[in-house]
Amino acid sequence: LAKSPHVHAKLQQTPVEKVYRALVFGGPETDEGLIDAPIARKPLPSLLREVNPHGKPSQTHYRALEKGEQWSLLALTAITGRTHQLRLHCAYMGWPILGDPQYNSPESVELSREYGAKSQLLCAKSLELVHPITDAPMLVHSRLDAALE
Numbered sequence: 730l731a732k733s734p735h736v737h738a739k740l741q742q743t744p745v746e747k748v749y750r751a752l753v754f755g756g757p758e759t760d761e762g763l764i765d766a767p768i769a770r771k772p773l774p775s776l777l778r779e780v781n782p783h784g785k786p787s788q789t790h791y792r793a794l795e796k797g798e799q800w801s802l803l804a805l806t807a808i809t810g811r812t813h814q815l816r817l818h819c820a821y822m823g824w825p826i827l828g829d830p831q832y833n834s835p836e837s838v839e840l841s842r843e844y845g846a847k848s849q850l851l852c853a854k855s856l857e858l859v860h861p862i863t864d865a866p867m868l869v870h871s872r873l874d875a876a877l878e
Contacts, residue, residue: 731861739861746857749805749815750794752850753824754837756801757793764789764818768811777831778813780821787811789818799840800827804854815851826851 731737769784771777778784788808795802801824805815813832819825820832827837828846856869 736861740858743859743861746855747807747853748855749807750852750854751803751805751815751819751826752846753801753803753819753826754799754834754840755824756796756803757791757822757824759793761792762790763808764791764822766818766821768814768817770812778811778817780817785809785811787814787818789815791819805851816849 731740765786765788766780767782767784768778768787769781771779786809790806790808792804793801794804803819803824805819807814811817816826816829816832820829820834823834825833825837827841827844827850829837829841829849829851833841853871855871856867858867859865860867
C-alpha cells in the first residue's frame with residue numbers, strides 16, 4: 730500500500746486487520762477456534778514453511794461460514810503474519826485449502842480437480858486500517874471473492 734517511506738512507517742505503527750475466505754477440504758469440527766502452531770522455514774533451498782516447535786509463534790483464528798459434504802468455507806484471520814501462515818495452518822489441521830499447489834493432501838488435490846480449482850481458493854475479503862495521512866478509519870472490501878460466497 731505504501732508509496733513512500735513516510736507512509737510505510739505510518740502504516741507499520743497502526744494495526745491492520747485482514748479477513749480472508751478460504752474453501753478447504755473437509756473442515757473443522759467446531760464452528761470457531763484458534764490454531765496455535767509455530768511456523769519455521771523448511772531447510773534451504775526450499776521456500777516452503779512447516780509447523781515446527783522451534784518456529785516462530787503463529788496464530789490463526791477461524792470461523793466456519795458454510796459446510797458441504799467434503800468442504801468448508803472458512804473466514805480466516807491471521808493474528809500473526811507469517812509467510813504461508815493461513816495455507817500452512819489449514820493444511821496442518823487436516824483441511825488444506827482447495828487448489829493449493831504446495832500445502833495439500835491427495836484428497837484435496839482430487840476435490841480441487843473435480844471443482845476445476847487451478848489455483849488456491851483463498852481470497853482477502855476485507856482490510857481494515859487507519860489512513861496514514863488523515864487518520865480516518867478505512868474498511869476495504871474485495872469484490873474478487875464472489876466465487877467463494
